[in-house]
Structures are given as structure tokens and as C-alpha cells.
Amino acid sequence: MSEEQGQRKKLRIGDVLIQAGLLTDAQLGLALQEQKRAGTKLGRTVVDMGFVTEVRLLKALSEQLQVPFIELKHFKFNQELIQKLPETMARRYRALVLAKEPEGLRVAMSDPLDLMAMDALEHHLKDRLLPAVVREGELVETLELVYRRTSEIASIAGELEEDLADSDFDLARLSDDSNTEAPVVRLLQTLFEDAVQMKASDIHIEPDEGVVRIRQRIDGVLNEQVMKEKRIASALVMRLKIMSGLDISEKRLPQDGRFNIRVKNRSLDVRVSTMPVQYGESVVMRLLDQSAGVFSLDKTGMPADLLARFRRLLQRPFGLVLVTGPTGSGKTTSLYAGLSELNSPDKKIITVEDPVEYRLPRINQVQVNAKIDLTFARVLRAALRQDPDIVLIGEMRDQETAEIGLRAALTGHLVLSTLHTNDAMTSAMRLIDMGAEPFLVATSLNAVLAQRLIRRICENCMEEYEPALQQRVWLESLAGHSLEGRKFKHGNGCHHCNNTGYRGRIGVYELLEMDDAMVSALRSADPETFAQAAKRNPNYRPLANCALDYALAGVTSVEEVLKVCATLTDSMEGAV
Numbered sequence: 001m002s003e004e005q006g007q008r009k010k011l012r013i014g015d016v017l018i019q020a021g022l023l024t025d026a027q028l029g030l031a032l033q034e035q036k037r038a039g040t041k042l043g044r045t046v047v048d049m050g051f052v053t054e055v056r057l058l059k060a061l062s063e064q065l066q067v068p069f070i071e072l073k074h075f076k077f078n079q080e081l082i083q084k085l086p087e088t089m090a091r092r093y094r095a096l097v098l099a100k101e102p103e104g105l106r107v108a109m110s111d112p113l114d115l116m117a118m119d120a121l122e123h124h125l126k127d128r129l130l131p132a133v134v135r136e137g138e139l140v141e142t143l144e145l146v147y148r149r150t151s152e153i154a155s156i157a158g159e160l161e162e163d164l165a166d167s168d169f170d171l172a173r174l175s176d177d178s179n180t181e182a183p184v185v186r187l188l189q190t191l192f193e194d195a196v197q198m199k200a201s202d203i204h205i206e207p208d209e210g211v212v213r214i215r216q217r218i219d220g221v222l223n224e225q226v227m228k229e230k231r232i233a234s235a236l237v238m239r240l241k242i243m244s245g246l247d248i249s250e251k252r253l254p255q256d257g258r259f260n261i262r263v264k265n266r267s268l269d270v271r272v273s274t275m276p277v278q279y280g281e282s283v284v285m286r287l288l289d290q291s292a293g294v295f296s297l298d299k300t301g302m303p304a305d306l307l308a309r310f311r312r313l314l315q316r317p318f319g320l321v322l323v324t325g326p327t328g329s330g331k332t333t334s335l336y337a338g339l340s341e342l343n344s345p346d347k348k349i350i351t352v353e354d355p356v357e358y359r360l361p362r363i364n365q366v367q368v369n370a371k372i373d374l375t376f377a378r379v380l381r382a383a384l385r386q387d388p389d390i391v392l393i394g395e396m397r398d399q400e401t402a403e404i405g406l407r408a409a410l411t412g413h414l415v416l417s418t419l420h421t422n423d424a425m426t427s428a429m430r431l432i433d434m435g436a437e438p439f440l441v442a443t444s445l446n447a448v449l450a451q452r453l454i455r456r457i458c459e460n461c462m463e464e465y466e467p468a469l470q471q472r473v474w475l476e477s478l479a480g481h482s483l484e485g486r487k488f489k490h491g492n493g494c495h496h497c498n499n500t501g502y503r504g505r506i507g508v509y510e511l512l513e514m515d516d517a518m519v520s521a522l523r524s525a526d527p528e529t530f531a532q533a534a535k536r537n538p539n540y541r542p543l544a545n546c547a548l549d550y551a552l553a554g555v556t557s558v559e560e561v562l563k564v565c566a567t568l569t570d571s572m573e574g575a576v
Helices: 002-010 013-019 025-038 042-048 054-065 087-092 115-125 136-146 150-167 171-175 183-197 232-244 304-314 331-342 376-384 399-410 424-433 438-444 469-479 516-523 527-536 543-552 558-575
Strands: 095-101 104-109 129-133 200-207 212-218 221-227 255-263 266-277 280-289 319-324 349-353 364-367 390-393 414-419 445-457 462-465 488-491 502-513
Touching: 013 025, 013 042, 013 054, 025 042, 042 054, 054 129, 087 095, 087 115, 087 136, 095 115, 095 136, 104 115, 115 129, 150 183, 150 221, 150 232, 183 200, 183 212, 183 232, 183 255, 183 266, 183 280, 200 232, 232 255, 232 266, 232 280, 304 319, 304 331, 304 445, 304 502, 319 331, 319 399, 319 424, 331 349, 331 390, 331 414, 331 445, 349 376, 364 376, 376 390, 376 399, 390 399, 399 414, 399 438, 399 445, 414 424, 424 438, 424 445, 424 502, 424 516, 424 527, 438 445, 438 516, 445 488, 445 543, 445 558, 469 543, 469 558, 488 558, 502 543, 516 527, 543 558
Parallel strands: 104 129, 319 414, 319 445, 349 364, 349 390, 390 414
Antiparallel strands: 095 104, 200 212, 200 280, 212 221, 255 266, 266 280, 445 502, 462 488
């Protein structure tokens, strides 16, 4: 070992780069000055200064040290080996145990010349350390994925169960904000940390007979952790009610509240909904990351031609633009992205929401409150007396709200709103079904944007596959032509995607702009004629075809396309 360490001591990263012809003496001198000023490592400094790319640097190190350079995104991890190194050490020394080899443990390191890190890791692992060089950014991202909090959650849950058995419910302890070491506080903090790490949109706490289920919605799909400590559910619910300002004595009725919490340097707005169920109270928390800010329209995933058309619609001085889709389809994200583009000093924007999801500067946002009769309709009437240019209505829920919104669109305001319908074609008729006058819908409605969120195939375990014959026939029917020779992909499942084969989501859209034929059909309240006119519009392209485009491009799987079409079947049949 001493001979090995001696060899390492002779190596300095600056000398390695000069020997490899990647750095000049002058550049090294500048980099050393910058390193001294910034206090960063020399390797990071030369990369940040643009003297050498990270990959070239790591390959030079790999050759000089005669150790492998590994792309972590293609690596199959062993969770048992990973756990040999505590998360704190892994993060501190930027290291990750990859494999057990005959000579020792293969460990990924962002800086294999860090002797102090090497010594500390060997001392802890009690085995010979065989370094491998990896990209630092890739390593940090991988650490977020492999060190999940599930075992920690289970451990704290057991501790809380014992605490409750000893003292039963001590309300003072559950409501004491200063007691950050209390098991219930640590359990909730760990739950939120795990949810942020996995990019979960919701956390469900569900008491069942003899167990508690904690589920996270990740990329639209629930992931479950079952715990036998059933008593913890009541403590968690009570603590969350206290944090949300809800009535802790009321367990028979549903309640809604919200609170803000900082998790991993992020500001989370948490919307809490409680509901009485057979074995206690179920809690669902919607997590809104205020630190991430609002999406821009460019990042929503809209195809370029559709995005340009949608932007033109947002620049119109008046009229109604509807965004439709089921719950969780990203409607609010699209509307907020549009609002952020429209948000300028020369425009007065008022939103009427239930609840206000993201806080935007300069925009007047009002949250409805049914308890004090502050309804959508009442706020909307008041908003129109506030001289707005643009009005956003969180959702058109009833006839009164729909008619006020339509009249506002008719009298010189740009109105944006959402509607819970399956596709663009059925949305205009839904307004008429709600009781709005057909002539009002026909003259006020500019366009309808329908959308869904579909899962992206994980890039780390993506592979080609052949769809079943029945699926291929169906896809060709959807495309309207032969797909002979076209390749499809799916995810095989890996550590990066939690063995789901998917990682992240992307939007699929259809945009229906009103033309003369559609307006005429709306005036007559004729759904069949309206559907036929919509299909004849040259700019209209259905949601299912947008999803198919992504499958043909290898972004999503055939199964995700089938899911989109399954939600459209009823409305498509009704529209034909």
C-alpha cells in the first residue's frame, strides 16, 4: 500500500495534464492563480476556465493512473455494496462503491488523487480500494438516486411507534416546533427529503388494518412503502394538521390546508387534504416546489409549430383560450408558463384560483374561499371592475363562472381557463352543456389546448424491442400508413429509474383553433357537425398522433401511447 501511495503522491493533476499535452505551462499558472482565489480543486478550475473538457481530463487521469474511466449512467448498481459506504462519507468524498473484485472494492471517485479521501475510505471499508474515475456531476446525480430514505423512514417509524407506546399521545410534544429531534418531526422531514429526491408530486399517508401505507406519486405513478407501525399514522396526521392550521379535534370531516417547508435548500409549498377512512384519516400532500420557479413555454415540450400558434393566441387582445385535460395533466403548468410570458409592466393580470399554486410577482392572485362565499363568480365580477387586461380563471366549474368568463372575453379581455375534459373537440360543447349560451361560446372562444403527460423512457436502460402484432396493427391504423421497418424502444428497468423503465415526463398536445365552420356549428349547438369541422381543419392534429410521434422518435413507449388513446376512446367514439 505504501508503494502505491508513494506513486500517487508523485502525481499532480497539473503535471498529468501537461504531460498529456492538454495544458500549457502558462495555462497551468493562470489556473493555479484562479484556484488560490476561488478555493476550488485544480481539476474543477481548469474545466471551469475552459482549458480542457471534463471528459478529456478524466481520460488523461485514467491513462496515467491506469484505472478505468466509467460512465455511471450505463452502470448496473448493487444496493448491498453501495450501503457499505454511509451516505455522509459518499457525499463528503464524492465516492460510490461499484463492485467487489478479487483485489478489493472498485470505488467510483471524482478525484482519485485525493489521498486523504482514499485513506478515509479504505479505513472505513476495511478493504483495498480500487479507484475508478467518473464525472463529478454524474456522480452527484447518482448519489441522489441510490441513497434513498426508505430504510431511514422505516427506522424512524419504529422509533416513533416505541415513543407512542411509552407515552401515548402527548399533544404538547407533537405541536412543539422547537423539538426538531422528536421522532414525528424527523419522520416527516425524512419523508419530504425522499420525495424531493425522487421528484415526487404527491405523498399519500393511508392507514390500513394493521399497517400504514406511504405512497409517492413519481412520474404520475404511485410507489408504495408499507410499514407495520400502524400507530404512527395518527401522530403523523395530527402533526400535519397542526402545521396546516387545521382542526385537530375534527376527525369526521374532510379538511384542506397548506404550509411551507424548506427541504434540501428548496422551498416547498405543501397542500394538505385529509379525509376520514375506515381505519383513521387518510392524508394526501401535493408538493409544489416554489424554488424551481415557473416553467417557460419552451420547456413544456410543445412541438415548435404548435408552440408558435399558442404564443400567437396569447398575444390576442381578447377572447377565451381553454386548456383542458384530466387531473394531473399539466394544465396549470401550461397556463402559468403562458402567464409568465405575458407578465409585463404594461399589462394588468388578475387570477382567480382554488388554490393559488405558484406565486408570481406583479400578478394579482386571488384565492377563492367558499366558507365566506368568496366564490369564483363573485371574485370574477370584482376582478372585472379592477381594469384587467388578462384574467385567468383557475377552472370553469359551473354555468355562472363560465358565462362571466365568456362575457369578459367578449368585452375586450383575454381570458385563460381550464376545463376537465378529455380532448379539445369535446371542450367547446362542454361549455354549452354547462348552460352557457351557444352564441356566447361561438363568439368568445378562440382556441382549446388539450394535453396529457406521458412518461419518458429512461435513457440509461433504453433498448429496442418489437411491439406485439396487435399493437403494431393498431399503431398503423392510428398513423394511417405502414410502419414497416420503424423501430420502437422501451426501458428495461435500472437503478436510475427505480426499475420502472421510465424517468421524467413530457407533454403531448393538440391545439384546436376555431374557424368559420366550427363557429357556425357552435351557434347551432351541433356536436356532430362541430366534430367533423374540427377534423377537417388542416392545423388540427389529435393527441394520440402527437404521442405516436414521440414513440417513433424513441422518447416514449408504445404502452404510453396506448394509455393516452385509452383515455380518449369514449370521447372519440362520441365525436364520430
